Amino acid sequence: MKEFIKIVILDSLQRIRSYQYFMTLVVTLYVASTFVPAPDASYSTVNLGNFRPLYNSAWVGTSTAMMTALFMVIIGFFLVEGTIERDAKLNIHTFIKTSAFGKKYLQMKGLSNVILLSLISLVIFCMTMVMFPIRGEEGSFVFLDFVLPFVLITFPTVVFVGYYSVIIEVVLSGSRVLKVIAMIVSWSLLIPAATIANSSSNGYLLDAVGISLPIAHVKATILNEFNFQLDGMSFGYQFFDRSEQQLFELSSLEYPQAFLWSRLFFILTVVTLVYVISLFIKNPWKKIKMNPVQVKKIDDETIERRSSSKLTLPSKIKYGNSFIPLIVQEITLMKKNISSFQKFIISALWTSTLLVPIDIAHLFLIPGMYVIYSKSIGELGGRSFSNNVSAYSLAYPKVFLRQNLSHYFSVIAIMIAMALPTLVRLIMSGDLSAISRLTIGIVFIASLSNALGSLTKSGRLFEILFIFTTYLLLNKLPIADYLGAIHENGWENMSYLLLLTCPVLLLISWFRMKIYSD
Amino acid sequence: MELKLNKISKQYKSGKEAIRGLDEVFSPGIIGLLGPNGAGKSTLMNMIATLNAPTSGTVIYNGVNIHHEKSAIRKDLGYLPQDFGVFPNLSAEEFLTYIGLVKGLASSYLKKAIPAFLDSFNLIHVRKKKISTFSGGMRQRIGIIQALLGDPKIILLDEPTVGLDPEERINFRSLLTDLSKDRIILLSSHIVSDIETIADNILVMKEGKGLFYGDFEQAISLVEGLVHEDYAEDDQLKLLKKKAIVTDVKKAGDQMLVRYLFKEQEDSHEKGNLPARLEDVYMYLTDAV
Numbered sequence: 001m002k003e004f005i006k007i008v009i010l011d012s013l014q015r016i017r018s019y020q021y022f023m024t025l026v027v028t029l030y031v032a033s034t035f036v037p038a039p040d041a042s043y044s045t046v047n048l049g050n051f052r053p054l055y056n057s058a059w060v061g062t063s064t065a066m067m068t069a070l071f072m073v074i075i076g077f078f079l080v081e082g083t084i085e086r087d088a089k090l091n092i093h094t095f096i097k098t099s100a101f102g103k104k105y106l107q108m109k110g111l112s113n114v115i116l117l118s119l120i121s122l123v124i125f126c127m128t129m130v131m132f133p134i135r136g137e138e139g140s141f142v143f144l145d146f147v148l149p150f151v152l153i154t155f156p157t158v159v160f161v162g163y164y165s166v167i168i169e170v171v172l173s174g175s176r177v178l179k180v181i182a183m184i185v186s187w188s189l190l191i192p193a194a195t196i197a198n199s200s201s202n203g204y205l206l207d208a209v210g211i212s213l214p215i216a217h218v219k220a221t222i223l224n225e226f227n228f229q230l231d232g233m234s235f236g237y238q239f240f241d242r243s244e245q246q247l248f249e250l251s252s253l254e255y256p257q258a259f260l261w262s263r264l265f266f267i268l269t270v271v272t273l274v275y276v277i278s279l280f281i282k283n284p285w286k287k288i289k290m291n292p293v294q295v296k297k298i299d300d301e302t303i304e305r306r307s308s309s310k311l312t313l314p315s316k317i318k319y320g321n322s323f324i325p326l327i328v329q330e331i332t333l334m335k336k337n338i339s340s341f342q343k344f345i346i347s348a349l350w351t352s353t354l355l356v357p358i359d360i361a362h363l364f365l366i367p368g369m370y371v372i373y374s375k376s377i378g379e380l381g382g383r384s385f386s387n388n389v390s391a392y393s394l395a396y397p398k399v400f401l402r403q404n405l406s407h408y409f410s411v412i413a414i415m416i417a418m419a420l421p422t423l424v425r426l427i428m429s430g431d432l433s434a435i436s437r438l439t440i441g442i443v444f445i446a447s448l449s450n451a452l453g454s455l456t457k458s459g460r461l462f463e464i465l466f467i468f469t470t471y472l473l474l475n476k477l478p479i480a481d482y483l484g485a486i487h488e489n490g491w492e493n494m495s496y497l498l499l500l501t502c503p504v505l506l507l508i509s510w511f512r513m514k515i516y517s518d
Numbered sequence: 519m520e521l522k523l524n525k526i527s528k529q530y531k532s533g534k535e536a537i538r539g540l541d542e543v544f545s546p547g548i549i550g551l552l553g554p555n556g557a558g559k560s561t562l563m564n565m566i567a568t569l570n571a572p573t574s575g576t577v578i579y580n581g582v583n584i585h586h587e588k589s590a591i592r593k594d595l596g597y598l599p600q601d602f603g604v605f606p607n608l609s610a611e612e613f614l615t616y617i618g619l620v621k622g623l624a625s626s627y628l629k630k631a632i633p634a635f636l637d638s639f640n641l642i643h644v645r646k647k648k649i650s651t652f653s654g655g656m657r658q659r660i661g662i663i664q665a666l667l668g669d670p671k672i673i674l675l676d677e678p679t680v681g682l683d684p685e686e687r688i689n690f691r692s693l694l695t696d697l698s699k700d701r702i703i704l705l706s707s708h709i710v711s712d713i714e715t716i717a718d719n720i721l722v723m724k725e726g727k728g729l730f731y732g733d734f735e736q737a738i739s740l741v742e743g744l745v746h747e748d749y750a751e752d753d754q755l756k757l758l759k760k761k762a763i764v765t766d767v768k769k770a771g772d773q774m775l776v777r778y779l780f781k782e783q784e785d786s787h788e789k790g791n792l793p794a795r796l797e798d799v800y801m802y803l804t805d806a807v
């Protein structure tokens with residue numbers, strides 16, 4: 001048992017100590033920070049019609065727990081997916097297969113998934129608690145109102161999702177499309193089931209997410225106070241007018257025994273299922289295709305070659321200063337530097353910008369895409385240094401500047417491509433001011449990255465700054481409104497201020513580049 | 519065409535004197551920079567590539583001080599540094615196109631030149647593969663091609679044969695010999711055999727100083743009549759190492775066949791009668807400075 005725990009911890013460590021996990025954490029925090037909107041924010045995540053709860057410990061703790069549980073059901077799988085496959089790609093699987101540990105492998109993966117997802121939820125909860133004094137309307141901080149929903153609602157859901165992901169991954173091994181479909185079908189069954197489940201002892205058995213109890217509690221409170229029967233609750237981002245809402249105060253949640261048993265029931269079910277599966281599926285890697293992703297060094301020996309060859313070059317050297325081929329080449333390069341994970345999320349967000357209200361696309365989805373892409377944006381100005389291509393490119397005339405300029409324009413082009421659906425929709429609605437604010441924002445981001453990158457020779461500073469600013473933006477701080485999405489009184493001229501700083505930033509990068517290459 | 523080093527010295531900020539009063543004139547041909555690690559070869563190349571300025575002295579290319587007017591040499595330059603990077607996610611072809619384009623070369627030229635280079639460096643079959651999948655030697659050849667793109671007049675190759683297998687070394691040498699007309703090619707190495715067969719002239723460096731500059735015959739003549747070969751036992755070898763420069767030791771049965779030379783021809787020693795090799799000269803020059 002001791003060994004088993006050790007292996008679980010080591011497996012989680014290997015996964016936690018990756019840049020991807022770090023980024024996941026950052027992006028998750030970003031999303032999670034919108035779970036509990038500020039009392040005066042113009043959107044809500046838990047929609048209660050005309051009623052609005054007072055922001056006390058009970059409400060903030062409970063609603064964060066609900067949102068995190070839902071978030072884990074929807075996103076959790078994508079955060080942990082592929083771990084079994086990766087062991088095969090790293091070639092560890094041969095040695096697991098042949099060891100006595102083989103039987104416990106799937107249990108280990110389940111637990112390791114749980115650790116990863118728990119850490120993320122834990123960070124969300126710590127953040128909520130830190131934010132509470134800032135956002136809360138009713139000062140008293142009741143620790144248990146945060147901890148109990150986390151332990152009794154969110155955590156069991158996390159365990160469920162962690163193990164459920166193992167089941168999906170093993171049973172549908174080899175086809176990512178099937179896995180994704182299975183996941184979408186799963187949550188489109190689990191979530192409605194949870195919201196319609198009634199709070200009787202049997203009703204809880206429909207609810208794997210654990211949100212039926214708090215929903216019932218909120219409904220009961222409203223019925224009590226306003227004598228109004230709320231039909232249902234919906235989750236998701238929605239804009240509306242706050243002024244007409246009626247305030248109510250939620251008391252701490254109480255947990256009936258039947259609910260607690262149902263939480264345990266779901267955990268035991270998935271753990272048992274994984275155990276049963278591990279009895280039948282001895283080789284979970286059987287269907288994984290090894291070749292395409294595995295980085296295999298080309299065997300130099302096998303290449304057909306001559307030991308003495310003649311070089312026939314074109315007799316005349318032609319110079320061309322056309323910029324287009326360079327930008328095309330640059331975009332090829334940038335396309336290849338983006339992981340399929342990023343691609344997946346960005347395309348999901350991109351598609352969403354076609355569907356959601358324009359305001360939401362402008363304020364949340366576009367910055368979201370940029371945050372996910374921020375590592376590549378941050379490379380502006382510093383990439384040649386971090387790849388050590390500067391070791392020779394600096395020695396060629398004007399190369400450094402040309403490299404930077406083409407990189408700069410292709411980053412802008414890619415960012416515009418990400419915002420394209422929104423831009424088109426803005427054009428159709430004739431909102432010229434919003435178009436210019438968005439475009440200026442994009443140019444500003446690229447210029448800022450370029451200046452910071454060339455000053456520090458790396459993209460870290462920009463990335464951190466950008467993520468932090470975007471976080472402030474989600475809290476609707478007008479000063480962080482780089483894309484001009486909030487556009488509130490007195491801040492209309494912000495975009496023009498940004499526009500003015502662009503030449504300054506470019507001058508800084510240009511000056512810095514000149515010093516490097518001189 | 520002429521590249522002139524005018525009593526150049528380079529002291530790094532750390533206080534290290536990497537180059538001390540180097541004074542040579544390079545004309546077209548292949549110049550082998552030979553010296554142990556830390557001799558200052560990379561520092562010198564970096565300086566000619568204008569990425570580093572000398573603390574004193576000047577480098578003159580066709581009458582122009584290159585550190586005052588950097589573009590004078592940069593437009594004619596091809597440079598392979600000792601440590602260099604690539605964009606590993608690009609294929610060989612894509613990466614070279616990228617470098618060619620930023621060098622200002624036309625796409626139409628690159629479309630012909632890059633396959634020609636890839637072919638002659640035996641990389642044509644893997645041109646569509648990501649560089650991250652390449653072995654060290656293949657990556658090194660990408661670096662060499664990058665330096666040769668656009669037909670530069672001055673080619674600086676800092677330890678280019680690192681990671682190349684014997685067959686590729688031969689290929690590389692023959693390609694370089696073809697290119698050497700009307701070009702100044704500087705080639706550094708700490709391995710004598712890399713330089714021996716292709717360099718028209720050799721510059722031997724140690725601790726930042728130029729110990730010898732000249733062609734192969736001139737180099738050999740330095741140790742003419744100084745080279746000996748004898749069988750020796752273990753303790754005899756120890757004794758010999760104190761008095762002479764041992765350039766080679768081969769195992770021969772119980773004993774060892776030792777090749778050595780005395781620093782100066784003294785009356786007490788009989789004249790050596792073995793034909794000298796460049797290895798002997800190198801050991802002779804760098805052994806005791």
Ligand SMILES: Nc1ncnc2c1ncn2[C@@H]1O[C@H](COP(=O)(O)OP(=O)(O)O)[C@@H](O)[C@H]1O
Pocket residue numbers: 530531532534535536553554555556557558559560561562
């Ligand atoms: N950037 C630097 N700062 C300080 N010392 C350096 C630097 N680069 C090289 N040196 C020192 O200068 C000397 C010459 O180095 P280098 O030119 O790399 O020699 P080589 O290429 O012949 O091996 C070495 O002693 C090295 O430690």
Ligand SMILES: [Mg+2]
Pocket residue numbers: 556559560561600676
């Ligand atoms: Mg060196």
